[in-house]
Structure formats: C-alpha cells, structure tokens
Amino acid sequence: MSFALKSIVPWGRSFQEYRDMFNLGEEDLGCRILGCGDGPAGFNAAMNARGFRVVSCDPLYAHSREEIAERIRSARVEVMVQVRANQSNFVWDSIRDPDELEQVRLKAMHEFLLDYDQGKKEGRYISCCLPDLPFDAGSFDLALCSHLLFLYPRLGPDFHLDSLREMLRVSREVRVYPLVDLDCTVPPLVGDILGQLRRSGYTCSLERVRSHFLRNGDRMLRIVPGTSPHSSRETVGNCPQDPGDPSKREGASFSPSACTLSWRKMLYMRQYERIRLQGVDPTRIRREST
Ligand SMILES: C[S@@+](CC[C@H](N)C(=O)[O-])C[C@H]1O[C@@H](n2cnc3c(N)ncnc32)[C@H](O)[C@@H]1O
DSSP states (O other): OOOOOOSSSOOOOOOOHHHTTTTOOHHHHOOEEEEEEEETHHHHHHHTTTOEEHHHEGGGGGGOOHHHHHHHHHHHHHHHHHHTGGGGGGGSSSSSHHHHHHHHHHHHHHHOOOOOOOOHHHHHHHHOOOOOOOBOTTSSSSSEEEESSTOOGGGOOOHHHHHHHHHHHBBBBEEEEEOOTSSSOOOOHHHHHHHHHHHHHHHHEEEESSSBTTTTTTTTEEEEESTTOOOTGGGTTTTOOOOOOOSSSSSSSOOOOOOHHHHHHHHHHHHHHHTTTTTTOOOEEEEEHH
C-alpha cells in the first residue's frame, strides 16, 4: 500500500527531530533561522524557550489557535491510519511503534500551540506561502524546509525551483529534508532541481544526517551560493539519471565543501555578534519596514 494523504496536512515534529534532520549544531542555533512550512512543529517554541529566535512561515498561520488545533485533530486520524498501514516506511528504533510516534508528535504540536499566540505577536509565526516570502534579501543566515519540498513532487518542478530560489534570496544557506516522497523514494525531481541550481551557480551538497526514522531519509540537501569543485560529483541515491552515488563507496565522506566550511565559520562569528548585541533582533521583515 502506498502512503496517501488527501492534501498537505498540518503535522509537526519536535526540536530534537529538527536538530537531527538538519544536523543543527550549537553554532547553527544562534544564527538567524527561517523555517519554511514549519506548520505546527515544536521547533520555534523550543528554540524560543532556549533564548534563540526562529521565524516560521506557513499559510497555516492565517488561522487561529483553535482552528489549527482542530485541523491537527483531523490530521491525527488521517496520518496515523497511514502510518499504521505503512509501517515499513519507518525505522522503529529510537521511536518504537506508531503509538509512541503519535505521542512524540502530539507533544511537539502541543508545545507549538502553547507558544502560538505569543509567537504571532512577536512576529515569529508569519502567514505566507512559498514561493513568495515577505522578507528582504539576506534577512536570514539559514533557511530550513522540512517535510514539504520533494515530499510532495506533485507540487511540480517550477514550484520547487521558485521556492528554493526564493529561500536563497532571503537566506545565505538553505537546508531541505527529506529528499524522498511519501513512499520513501527519491523522486527524479531531486536530480533535475539540483542540476538547475548547480547551473545557476549554487553548491548543492547531500549530507548524511543523524535522523534515520524515515526509510531512505538519511540525507539532507544543503545549498549555498558559489560553486565547489566537488558539487558536480554529488548525486542522489536512486534518481534515474544518477550514474551511482559516490557517497556509498567505501571511505567516501559527507564533509561539507570548502565553500560551506568557510560559510559556517562566518555563521559562527555572527552568532557571537548576535549574543553581543543581546536584545537586538537582526531579522528584518519587509512587512514591518514598510
Ligand atoms: C507535513 S507539514 C511539515 C511541518 C513541519 N515542517 C515539520 O516537519 O514538522 C507541511 C507544512 O507545509 C505547509 N505548506 C503547504 N504549502 C506551503 C507553501 N506553499 N508554503 C509554505 N508552507 C506550506 C503546510 O501548511 C504544513 O504545515
């Protein structure tokens, strides 16, 4: 049976899951983070509780807390039916079974709901829709997108490319997870989009992540401006046009490219700058400045 959802449902992951899906290190947490399609994930709330700031954007935030809670209740039924019918899509070790999964997700979404009204007042939950983001160029250091792009290939190549270009306009680095669709297969779209981004002068690296709950979901895509001598050799597992994944060869590593490393160093320095300027929110939101 294939994993089928009628639409893109609001369903949220936890802070720890975000850290594992995106290989977020301590140095990443302090930078200016944008979460695209964050929905009811607990990441923003948990980051805020730890003294870090994330701006999340999602069309869901056009709704009230009560309306979102109601949509979560309906999504819960639909998603859990699909999870139970497709248990082989997941690796049940850190989470033992569908019941535990349901509790982990509900806890994360409860955290989100508790934070939502306050976060909205503080401009941390913004209602908007990819591929258009209401932020100035360069407003963020890191833009994340979890369980939206590539998970629903039916959104089409134009939507994917436009969304990634828009994320790269507002942020200096973009990370996307997962790179598989609802059936845990890498869609051919991934190879096409990577090819187009590389031809436009971006370095796209496929990096192994700590998260391995989703079958075949052991990679995230990292995109930064500039070309790397390694980027053209990095390919995705089972894309039809993929001649073979060098990362699967013995001894191959997933170290970030030299370009990415120097960028990470800059992020680290920015983190210190931000801590030094405590209380100053460097996130410039176009809406607020006009
Ligand atoms: C499956 S949920 C993932 C939520 C969260 N990122 C996570 O991983 O826990 C997908 C989210 O994408 C949002 N979404 C759908 N279309 C979108 C768009 N065009 N731009 C931004 N978000 C969108 C949905 O509202 C939903 O909240």
